[in-house]
Amino acid sequence: MDYKYIEQLIDRYFEGETTLEEEHILREFFAQGTVPQHLRQWQQLFRSTAELTAAHLDEQFDRRILEIVGETHVTARRITLAQRLRPLFKAAAFVAFAIVIGSAVEHATRTTAPAEPTGDALVQDELDPAETTPLDIRSAEVAEKIDSTKVLKQ
Amino acid sequence: MDFRTTILPHRDRLYRLALGITMHTGEAEDVVQETMIRAWERRAEWPMIKNMGGWLALICRNLALDSRKRQAHTAFSLIEAPTDDTGRIEARDTLAYIKRLSAALPPPQDEIFRLRDIEGLSYRDIAQQLAISEDQVRVYLHRARAKIREQIVNKT
Structure with a gap:
């Protein structure tokens, strides 16, 4: 060479x-x-x-x-779209969960409350109390009449 | 202007500068660290500094010279302490060899040899740093290398 x-x-x-x-x-x-x-x-x-x-x-x-001068080490990291939207997904999931739980609680309280056993009662909830009272009275009167007819038949 | 982008990128050049003067890896590292701490303490001056590399080199050079003086006063060996680390042993041998060669050079030949052959600076940069002409740099470097050649030839 x-x-x-x-x-x-x-x-x-x-x-x-x-x-x-x-x-x-x-x-x-x-x-x-x-x-x-x-x-x-x-x-x-x-x-x-x-x-x-x-x-x-x-x-x-x-x-x-960097520790001495007080600057912490920060490295650049690639973030995907899914990672970037993760907080949004979490918030949406939380809202959905809150709605489900809220509905379940509402449903449970309605089914267990003694004042609201029937569909009629549920309808009455939305009516003016002044209008419901005569209806109740009428219902009581009808029941009384049925009872008295039963007694007469016997 | 933050430390990471303004000061930290100069670390290796400062290290070679300090290494060329102290001829000791540990001392050189300490000198660079001290240089950077001083630069950080004077960060209010950064916007006014036109040549950050030159400013840092000046601080580093002064600290390295102080370190070398301290070593001489305390009779501290320029050859590093023995260690099991193979890389360190090689660095120690290399530094001892270069130190032996440059010890025979008078100033500013020793400094010009160091700036060229350890720091890898151009004739122009050396001339600027030492405030002499490029022709003078060539002359001093020629004399320095001639002496080094002589030492090597005489040894073999």
């Missing part, structure tokens, strides 16, 4: 004439496993500078510094 290009780059590096890109090429070259014998003397220099130019801090540092 011809290493002329690399040798030229090395010479230019030590002359201080290489660009940042060319210095990157040199670091990449020496980072690989197989370096020819006559170039190995430069390997440690370029590998070391490669390590240092790539040195970085990790997420643990970010967490620590």
Whole structure:
């Protein structure tokens, strides 16, 4: 393999004439496993500078510094339409539940109340008390008449 | 302007800067943390700062130099404490090697070598940072690398 290009780059590096890109090429070259014998003397220099130019801090540092300055870590999260509408669904479900429970309670109280045993009574609920009283009286009178006819027959 | 988008993105560059001066990963991390805390304490000034990276680098550089002085005064070893972590051992060896090479360089050659070969700055950025011309940067870098070449050749 011809290493002329690399040798030229090395010479230019030590002359201080290489660009940042060319210095990157040199670091990449020496980072690989197989370096020819006559170039190995430069390997440690370029590998070391490669390590240092790539040195970085990790997420643990970010967490620590954000905690110190009081900014909590917030990561962007993709939200689906269903997730976005979930509060609305919950509210609708709650309203429906409240209606069902309300109806059930209303129904239960109507069926167990002693003053409202018949359909007539339910109708009377909506009538003026002044109009219901004569009806009750008439009903009582009719019942009395039936009873008296029964007695006469006997 | 919040901390996450204004200050945090500069962390790695500041780390390399601090690492180049302190030659110690733990110290460099502490320097970056202190730099960011100071920047946060002075957040009222952020809107007036035109070059945030340059401002942070200045704070970081001063703190790193202070750290290096403290290390020298306390005879604290620049070579990091032994650890079982393989990555740390490699970093320690790398830093020791680069430190040995740059120790033979007079100022500002050592700083220019560090700015170019560790921080990866352009000639222009180095010139701006040190307030010298780009031609002077090239001359100093040429001398610095010539000395480094000499050290390597003499060693082998």
